[in-house]
Each structure stands twice: as structure tokens, then as C-alpha cells.
Amino acid sequence: MSDVSAQIEAASPGAVVAEFEHVGELTVEVQKERIVEACRALRDGPSQYVLLSDVTCADFPHEPGRFRLAYQLTSLATGARVRLRAWAGALDPEIESVTSVWPGANWMEREVYDQFGVRFSGHPDLCRILNPLDWEGHPLRRDYPIGGEEVQFSDAV
């Protein structure tokens, strides 16, 4: 078990589901209920992952958890990086927001909500950010049609 997983386990026993090392990058998969605890443990832990670089998601329609979230954490002290991963669930995907740990997660999570329809509980301002506010559907889902949708703003030419 890596240092990172050990730190998460110490703060929240049983949170770590698996860990992978691939192309030199460490990925730690955690239970979705424990994501905030895991983030807080790494931010306040000895390796000081104080910077949340990115929150994003990928859609795997055939997996039971379907929406795989990826949190890129950076340590400003050492430059080390780790990726936390959690599955949001296929039906009614929802995960706790990490805005309480990093206020900067606000827009990143709004983008994931907008593009994938994953809800973040406890988010202070969960609404669309890139697409129009009354847009229907979530474009970055794999089952969202490409080329099937009507062209927007074509009357403006």
C-alpha cells in the first residue's frame, strides 16, 4: 500500500477500495461516501496535497458505477501528484461535494454536473455553467447523440 493510501486509511478506515500505478501515475480509488474525508486527509496530511488541480469525470455506461470521477491533487511542497477516483453510480448519480475542502472545486463540479449530470450534494451553487441554463441532457455522456441535435444559434448569422 502506498503512502497516500495509508494516510487515507488512517483518517478514514476502509475508505480505500483499490490503488493502481500506471504510466508513473498513482491512482487511489475510494468509496464515494468517503471522498470528502479522503480529500481532507490528503490536504492536511504530511505530504500536503493542498492544490486541487482538477475534478473531472468519464462515463462508462456498462460499468455498475457508470460515472468515474477523477480528482487531481497536487502537493506544492514536493510537486507530487495523486489522482483520487470514485464511482458516482449509474442511477441518480450523486457524490458529496468537495467545495468544503477546496472552494475552487465549485466551477469544476458545476462543469461535471453540466456535462455528465452527476449531482454534488452540499454544493453551494449547482447549476449549469458551460451550456445554456435550460439545456436538456448532458452532452458528455456517451449516449448523448453527436450530430443528432439541432444546430443552435443558426439564426444569428
Added chain:
Amino acid sequence: MSTTDPRTENFPLAAESREAIEAALREKRALTPTERVIASVEAYTPQEAAERTLANEMLADARPGVRAPLLINLGPNHPSTHGVLRLVVELDGEVVKEVTPVIGYLHTGIEKQCENKTWWQSVTLVTRMDYLAPFANIKAYTMSVEKLLEMEVPARAQWIRVLLAELNRIASHLVWLGTSGLELGAMSVFFYCYRERDELLDLFEMVSGERMNHRYFQVGGCAQDLPPGFIERLQAFIDEMPRRIDEYEALLTGNPIWKDRMKGVGVLPAEDLIALGVTGPTLRAAGVPHDLRKTSPYSGYEHFQFEVPTATEGDCYARYLVRVREMRESLRIIQQVIDGLPEGPTIADDRKVVLPPREELAWSMEALIHHFKLVSEGFKVPAGEAYAPIESPRGEMGCYVVSDGGPKPYRVHMRDPSFVNLQATAPLCRGTYLADLIAIVATIDPVMGGVDR
């Protein structure tokens, strides 16, 4: 997807206000803070707007000495907001109480389009995200794909990448300096900056054939070697540029108006900036020497001698000084690239990923087959995920790619520094004057192509 409402047909912002209300109604929830601001800044129709104004005036009349906060809509098309950024500003007199940035006006769904293109075709799309730093975009993307392929890039290609990335940093900072000057009333800086930027675009054109949105970096290296005559022209530019930077500084650094508009404006402590995810010159101006070229060198940056300019004040003026000094450091790096550019190939020799040399197609059947397969089907990338961060002119530009083992990306995501840094607008602007807001947005340097993607 909005159905046209005749009442809002020629009032796009009013239509958005309606969208915000209807989105919440449809989902049977209360409006979120951003939606509430969008809904309240614009009325459905001019008649309704007049009624609302009247109601507000009556409110003020009833309680003398109390003024209702004023909600002002700035943008999305405004000369001083660096592109299609819309800011809804709540003012108390001239003091900013709250700012809500509204973005998405340049959203073109590039990340979705990438999923429908092959790995090599997507290069063309990602360059168009942050249009002032196209080399940074492709560099992050190609680096993440190379990571998944576990591919070695030849030294010469790495050095050329460094060279162009640094030239791109200068070009981007020149646009920033010129437009910021324009926004704060220092007109002439703009013309000086664009003069040098044009020379840089000429250099980019020599290398890649395009002045913007270059497709020069490929997975595995660079498309071609540097053209003949390029180094000489570049050397002339490098020799001249320090004097040109002195010129900009002579116009601005000691200029009392410039200092008055910038000094002490838009300060946040470094911890707050980090918590907001802010990186790049904005963070370095607050005293954190975080620069990925130094802290986690990539693409051969460890071979070069350069300083990471920082400042401690964290105000607009510090951000200006940091960027100007960064241009000088970039020049130092470029000079070292010119002096030590290694010989050798400019692209990896892997026929399953990299196109064979053009001349080989005339005589080698194998090369022809490889060429055909690569162009028609594309190369396959082993399954997995990778995140490659680089230091773009605005901060950490990271590319997160997921592959399912096929010839098309399963997911491409760009962590664009403009998008994340723009979140700092509201905390930086609260309690300042409306005029300072322009200076603050200018020195955050958001590029809306990168914000909206």
C-alpha cells in the same frame, strides 16, 4: 434548446433570465445563487424592466437615505472583459459588493468532438481551446497521449517544443500586456506589443505554416524540423527583444497613473488563492514560487538555467511585474535552446504511431501501408488514463485522457488555467471600485476560448 418566446425574441439576455427561472421550475428546486443573479439582472421585456425600475424607485422613496443595490450587467460583449466574459456586478454606489461571472458563451464542445475523432485528429481541435497559447494546448495533449503510449520523444523534438512553448509564452504575455494597457487607458503600449507579437506570429508561420492554431507538435515529436533561416531570424528577434521590453517598462513601470490603478488593487492571501486552485503568474505574484517547469520539469526543462519570478504583494502591479520578468526569463531559455539544440530526429521512429517520412512513400510498400493505416484508421493507444500538466502562460494546463484501447480517445479533458483562475474574480473584487474590477480581470488574464472550450 429554448423554444422561442416572442416576448424575448430580440432580447438575448432577457431570454437567459427566463431560461434560468424555467430550468429551476422544471427541476422543481429553488434557483441557485448564479441562476438568481442571471434571472434578476434582466427583465423579460422592456415594459417589465420599466415596471421593476419604478418599483425600486418607490422602495427608495419610502426609505430616504437607503439606496437599493444596483445590479449592472457587464458583457458578454464588452471591450474591457477580455472576450465574451459576462460579469453581473452588484454595486453599492461605486463599490463592488458582489461579482458573478457568467461563462459559456464560447462553449463549442471540443471535449465531446474529440471523442468522435481519432487520436491524431484531435490535435487539431485541442489547439483551438486557449487560442493565445496554442502550443501549450497541443503540448499538454500530446504529452498525455505519449504517456499512455509510453513513448520516448527525441531530444531535438523536446528542445524545439521548449523553444516554441517559450516563444508562445512571450506572445501570450504581449497580448495580455497590450490589451491590459488598452483597458486601463494606456493606449500606446498596445501598438508596441502587437508589433513584436506580429514578428512572433511570423516566426510561428515559418515553423508550422500557420500563424495561429498550429498543428506543429505531433504525438511523438514535431511535424518537421525547423526551416532554413529560422534560427537566424529568431536570433535577431531575441537580440532585439530585451530593448523592446525596456520600452514597455519605460512606458508603464514608473508611470504614476499605471501604478495608481494597479498598486494595492486585487489582493488575496496566497492560501486563499491556492484553495481556489489559482496557479500561474497570479499565484506567483502572491509569493508562491510554484512553476511546473521547476517543480516537476518536463520536456527537458531541467537542462535550462532560469529564474521563477515572484513577488510578495499579490496585487495587480505585482502580477504585471511578474509577467514582464517572465518574458525576460523566456528569452534566456530560448537563447540556451539556440546555443545547445541537439542534432537528431525531430520525431520518434515508431511506425505504428508516427507517419513515415514523405519521400519513403515513393519506394517503400511498407511505408505506404503504414501511412494508409495511420491516416484512415489512426493509431491505437493502450487502455488507461493519464494526466499531463504543463506550465502554460496562465498557469497549470493539464490534459486528462482516458483510452479504451481504440483509435479514438474515450475522454479528453483539459484543465484550463483560465477557467479555474477566473473563480478568483469575485473574492478579489469584493469591496473594490468598479474601475478596479477592470484592472483585476485584466491581470487574471483569462482567455475565454480556454474557459469555455
